[in-house]
Amino acid sequence: MKRRDFLKHSTLASSLFFVPNFVKAFENVTKNSLGHKKLVIIQLSGGNDGLNSIIPYTNDLYYKNRPQISIKQNNLIKATSELGFHKNLAPLKNLYDQGYLSIINNVGYPNPNRSHFRSTDIWHTASNSEEYLSSGWLGRFIEAYGKNSYSGIEIDDSLSLIMKGKSINGIATKNAKILYNNVRTPYFKKILQKQTNEHLSEHNLGYLYKTMIEANSSAKYIYDTSKTYQSKSNYPNNPFGKQLKTIAEFINSHLDTKVYYVSMGGFDTHAGQINRQKALLKTYSESLEIFVKDLQKNDTFKDTLILTFSEFGRRVKQNAAGGTDHGAANNVFIVGKNLNKKGFYNDAPNLSNLDKNGDLIHTVDFRSIYATILDKWLKVEDASILNKSYSKLHFI
DSSP states (O other): OOHHHHHHHOTTHHHHTTSOSOOGGGGGSOTTTTOSOEEEEEEETTTOOGGGTEEETTOHHHHHHOTTTOOOGGGEEEOSSSEEEEGGGHHHHHHHHTTOEEEEEEEEOSSOOOOHHHHHHHHHHTOOTTOOOSSOHHHHHIIIIIOSGGGEEESSSSOOGGGBOSSOBOEEOSOHHHHHHHHTSHHHHHHHHTOOHHHHHSHHHHHHHHHHHHHHHHHHHHHHHHTTOOOOSOOOSSHHHHHHHHHHHHHHTTOSOOEEEEEEOOOOOSSSHHHHHHHHHHHHHHHHHHHHHHHHHTTOGGGEEEEEEOSOOBOSSOOTTSSOOBOSOEEEEEEOSSOSSOEEOSOOOOTTSOOTTSOOOOSEEHHHHHHHIIIIISOSOHHHHHSSOOOOOSOO
16 A cells, blocks of 8 residues: 555544654663653744834834834833833743743844744754754654653644654644544554554555554553643633643643643734734733643642744834734743743844844854753753754853
């Protein structure tokens, strides 16, 4: 049977065939090889406007470039003598006040790409702007140190590039019970019962059988373990809130998963930005604060680090449609209990020194953030994952 036909006829393809291409034997690898630290990656997809999230409210150039869409001083939450939070980031400001937030300004990479798809790929793979990689940095981490597909989980129906390794991938699921029930369907079992050594050695069928075997085992482990904890926290009734609730249940049930990834869309604000971003920031920050409190109740926050990024920022000057176009450098949020650098990690964006497109110039390479997390938090060899050595920061 051709792999293409097999996929076409399987109703399970969208959620189960994004699991790793490796055999059952890998499950016997020692599960304590990576310790108990957890990493949660949140992407604000579409390019969140960092200048209207963390506002340089004393900078005249900010207001000059954004006469209609700038956030006025009486409509923000001041944090320092220069910078303030969008009022709908009040829950994030609460984390800031508790010393749980580090804001890294001017994050980007050389020769920035302003395509959503390409820039997301660059952030997901930790590649150079002119380099094309087929594996994600978390996928390579899982492959090198996790050894099980459930070492990395994306809370979605399909797997993003960030979680894909060269031969081992993470798992994509929104609901552990549904994933488990899917692999117990008569169709799924019938396919597995018909496997032979000849099937396993054949390239296309071998790939599918091996991934189905691992999906079956991983789904059972994720479901059996995660059902031991059900969150009682009152998360917002929206997709992002539900995704973070699922991650909290996975972490608080002590699932042996090291890295989680979730994406929240809608941040491509070319028009009507004020109200649209306002709603999005409220959803993001309220859900995040409840997530942190959920972890705190179960004494797992101290072992969890949360990184929030967008694939790029927005142009400094507003456009004619009351929005902003694709930009370059942006801010990154790091949330954790024992941060070395609390509050603002570095200087505010320099609005008087822009690139030829009118975009912020990066001063921090995003891969230095990854390298720091890999080295200081996950305690692994960062250069082997990122394919190069990058300078380390001091936020953890």
